[in-house]
C-alpha cells in the first residue's frame with residue numbers, strides 16, 4: 001500500500017486492493033490454469049516478459065495477494081507462498097546453495113528444520129554446520145568455509161524460546177559476504193521485523209500464528225531486497241549468471257531486487273512443486289486479518305502464565321523472555337518490545353513421567369502436535385516432535401528431556417491458569 005501504514009492496518013488491508021465494484025475479500029481463484037487468446041500472449045508469459053498467470057504451480061492471484069501482504073508486513077520487496085514451512089526453509093536455502101555448498105545454522109531451531117538441514121539436505125550434497133548461537137562471533141565465524149553460502153537462525157527458537165541476537169548474526173553473515181536467513185515464525189512481523197536488524201531473507205511457517213486457527217499448513221519466503229548478489233557474483237552464480245534452463249536469463253539483471261524471489265519461483269517452484277492451494281492462501285488471509293490483535297493477546301496471556309510458573313516451587317526452570325529473570329529479557333526488550341509471543345518452555349521438578357502426569361491431567365489445554373494456535377496447547381518435544389533426535393542432538397537443539405512446550409492461546413487467561421494449576425496439583 002502506498003501510505004506508510006502501521007502493521008495493524010497492513011494485517012487487515014495489504015496485498016489486495018479491490019477496484020470499483022470488486023469483492024472486498026480476495027477471491028479464491030481455484031483454477032489450475034488460465035486461458036489466452038493467442039499463442040504469443042502465452043509465450044511472453046513463459047519468457048517472463050509479461051506479468052500474468054498461466055499455471056497455479058507457478059503463480060495464482062489468491063496466493064500472490066496473500067504473499068504481497070506478508071511482504072509488506074515484513075517490509076520486504078517480494079514474497080512467495082509455499083505449501084509448508086518446511087518447503088519455505090528448503091527453498092530459502094536451496095535458492096543460494098547447490099551440491100557442494102555449505103551453510104551455517106544456529107543449533108537452536110525447530111526439530112523439523114534441524115532434520116532437513118542435518119540429514120536430507122546432506123543427501124543433496126549441501127552441508128550444514130550447526131553453531132551455538134550464544135558463542136562469540138569469532139567461534140561462529142570459525143564455522144565458515146570458502147563454500148559457505150548462508151547463515152540461518154530463528155528469531156524465537158522453537159521449542160527452546162531463546163531469542164536470537166539478530167544484529168550479531170547479521171554482522172557475521174555480512175563479514176563473510178553471505179545472506180542472513182531468519183525463520184520468523186514465532187515472532188511474526190507484528191512483534192519483530194528482522195529486516196530492520198540486518199537480516200536479508202525471512203521465512204515463515206504460516207501454519208502457526210499467521211493462520212492462528214489451525215486451518216492450513218503453509219509457508220512463506222520473503223526477500224528484503226537488500227543483499228547485493230552481484231557484488232559477490234562468483235559466490236551466487238545461480239542468481240548472477242545466465243540460467244540455461246530459462247533461456248539464458250540472468251535473474252539479478254532481469255529482475256533487480258526481485259531476482260531472488262523470481263528465481264525461487266521460476267526454478268525451484270517449477271521443478272519441485274511445493275506450491276500452496278489457493279483455498280489455503282484464502283484461509284491464511286483470514287488469519288492474517290487478526291494477527292495484530294491475536295499476537296497482543298497471546299503475549300499478554302503468556303506473560304501471566306509465565307509469571308505463575310516462575311513463582312511455583314514445582315517448576316524446575318522456565319524460559320520466557322518476557323520474564324525479567326530470563327537470560328534473554330534484555331535482548332527481547334530490544335527485538336520484541338511489543339510482546340514475546342505465546343510460547344513458553346519449562347520443566348517440572350521430577351522426571352519424564354512428571355511431565356506426562358501434568359499433561360495428562362489438563363482438561364482445557366490440548367495435547368497437540370501444534371503450537372501458536374488460538375487454543376492453548378502443550379507438547380513434550382522429547383516424546384513427540386523431536387523424538388527422532390538422539391539425546392546429544394536434543395541437547396544441541398536446546399531441548400532437555402523434561403522440557404514442556406506450552407503454547408498459550410487467546411482464551412480467557414483465568415481459565416487457562418485454573419487448568420494449569422489443577423493439573424499441577426495432580427503431579
Ligand SMILES: *Cc1c(COP(=O)(O)O)cnc(C)c1O
Pocket residue numbers: 084085086087110112113154158183185186204205206207208217218219
Ligand atoms: C512448524 C515450524 C516449521 C515447519 O513448518 P510446517 O508448516 O509445519 O512445515 C518451521 N519452522 C518453525 C519455527 C516452526 O515452528
